[in-house]
Amino acid sequence: REMVGRALFFLALCLGVGSVPLSKAPADAAEGTKGAGDKCRLHMGLESPCFEIVTQAKEYEIRRYEGDEWWSTSTVAGPADWAAQTKEGFMNNFQYIGGDNTKAMKIPMSSPVLTTRKLQTGELVTSFFLTKDANPPPSPGAQAKVVLKHDTEEKVFAVISFPGWADGHSFTAKEEELKNLLARDGIKAWDGHHSWLAQYDPPFMPVFRHNEVWVPVNPGKMFAPK
Secondary structure (H helix, E strand, O other): OHHHHHHHHHHHHHHOOOOOOOOOOOOOHHHHOOOHHHOEEEEOOEEEOOEEEEEEOOOOEEEEEOOOEEEEEEEEOOOOOHHHHHHHHHHHHHHHHOOOEOOOOOOOOEOOEEEEEOOOOOOEEEEEEEOHHHOOOOOEOOOOOOEEEEEOOOEEEEEEEEOOOOOHHHHHHHHHHHHHHHHHOOOOEOOOOOOEEEEOOOOOOOOOOOEEEEEEEOHHHOOOOO
16 A cells, blocks of 8 residues: 555656656755745755755754745544555645646645644644645635645744655654754754654655655744754
C-alpha cells in the first residue's frame, strides 16, 4: 500500500496538473525566499510558500513564512494505518487541484505536501499549498473532500531536514529530536499547535530525498540558539 501511495504521487507529478517544470533545484533554504513575482521554488522546480530564515543553527533553522497563503486540506478519519490515510488524503487534494472545483480549474502541483496527525482522534490531515496563480482559489466541487484554508498571518516554524523515505515513525522521531534541540537552545515549541511533516520528492527520486519536520514556534518568544 505504501508503494501504491508513492506511485500515485509520481503520477501526479508526471501529469503536472498544469505543466509545472520539474527541473532540479538545490534543496537550499535560500531558494524559498521571496523572488520575482512573489513566487518561490524550493525543490524540484515546484512552487512553494515563501519564507525567510530567522535563525540558522547547526541542526535546524527557524523560518518565518509570510501570510496570504491558500491551502487545500483533507482530513481523513482514524484510527487507521499511516499509508492508507496518507494515500486517501493525498488523492482528495489531488482531485481538487485536478479540476474538482467550481471552475473546473487545473491548479499546478506544488511542494511540499504537508501531513499531521491529530493525536486525540487519530485523524490525519494532508494539505497542498495552492500556487499564486490560483489566488484566490475556486471553491471545492460538490463531490470534493477538501476544505480551503486561507492563512492571513505570518507563521514561524523550527525546521529540521532529513533524507530517505518519510513515514509516521520518522515523523515522530524527528519531531521529538527537534523539540529536544529547541529545549537545549532555550526555544519553546508553541503548545497547542500541531507539527507538520513536509515531503518534497516524488517516488522516482530513490536517493537524495528531502523531507522536513516543522514545529511551530511562538513568534513573540523566539530566542537565538546558544
